[in-house]
Amino acid sequence: KQEVTQIPAALSVPEGENLVLNCSFTDSAIYNLQWFRQDPGKGLTSLLLIQSSQREQTSGRLNASLDKSSGRSTLYIAASQPGDSATYLCAVRPETYKYIFGTGTRLKVLA
Amino acid sequence: DVKVTQSSRYLVKRTGEKVFLECVQDMDHENMFWYRQDPGLGLRLIYFSYDVKMKEKGDIPEGYSVSREKKERFSLILESASTNQTSMYLCASSLSLEEQFFGPGTRLTVL
Numbered sequence: 001k002q003e004v005t006q007i008p009a010a011l012s013v014p015e016g017e018n019l020v021l022n023c024s025f026t027d028s029a030i031y032n033l034q035w036f037r038q039d040p041g042k043g044l045t046s047l048l049l050i051q052s053s054q055r056e057q058t059s060g061r062l063n064a065s066l067d068k069s070s071g072r073s074t075l076y077i078a079a080s081q082p083g084d085s086a087t088y089l090c091a092v093r094p095e096t097y098k099y100i101f102g103t104g105t106r107l108k109v110l111a
Numbered sequence: 112d113v114k115v116t117q118s119s120r121y122l123v124k125r126t127g128e129k130v131f132l133e134c135v136q137d138m139d140h141e142n143m144f145w146y147r148q149d150p151g152l153g154l155r156l157i158y159f160s161y162d163v164k165m166k167e168k169g170d171i172p173e174g175y176s177v178s179r180e181k182k183e184r185f186s187l188i189l190e191s192a193s194t195n196q197t198s199m200y201l202c203a204s205s206l207s208l209e210e211q212f213f214g215p216g217t218r219l220t221v222l
Contacts, residue, residue: 034210043115043201044213089154097142097167097208101154 002027002094006102014110017080021105023073023090030092035064035075038087038104047075047088080109114138115214117202123220130189132217134202140212142205143185145169145177147198148216154201160185192221 005024013019023033032051036044048057048064050073056065063076077084089104118133136143145157146169156169158177166177174196178186185204189196202214 032209036213041199041216041218043117043215044203044211046210046212049210091154091211093208097159097161098156098169099144099211103151103153 002030002092002100004090004092004100004102006088006090006105008105009103010106010108012108012110013080015080015082017109018076018078019080019107021075021077021088021107023075023102025071025073025092025100027094028068028071030068030094033064033066033073033090033092034099035062035073036089036091038089040087044089080107082109082111085109115202115204115212117200117214117217119217120215121218121220123222124189124192125222126193128189128192128221130192130219130221132187132189132200132202132219134185134187134204134214135183136185136204136212137183138204138206138212139182140204140206141182142208143179144203144205144211145175145185145187146201146203147171148201149198157187192219194221197221 003026034049035047050066061078087104087106091099091101115136143160146154159167160179176188200217203211205211
């Protein structure tokens, strides 16, 4: 059974720091992996989608990598800002329609 | 930009009431999803629809039903609301099971 883990559950960093968020999954048979951002009380905002054949995707200050064989993905945030404070979730899609979500990393960027 | 809207941001209902949550997407996506999100449990799939009038059960369908009469609209129905259905409900859509796009969420409280 596919399981998705995000460690740490919470993280505080000073403004301007580069940081890495981790996502691990137990079964490498995935079609894609998606990173989301969620602000308190709001829905999920899609950040990056990585197909199983890709190694990384970039959008602005965000870079997501995927290593299927080791069951890991990382989300790199460059030059963090207070506005980046949110919960970040990853989700993998196995062969079925059931996306499997991690429980997220709550990020706080201190001004 | 894909837009997914949900009929209410906040909803308060009484135990035993029939509750309708509506979701509309404007990008002609064939796939639509209903999730609930609870602290410590993450996102759990309630129902999935891959076409008009077509549906599949998710991980926690008990106590819920769905309706998809038009491609852009996916409704979640709580036949007889109970207090353990108090939660954040999130709707999502996707094209070909690729990138998922989420609505703003409905915070439902059942008293």
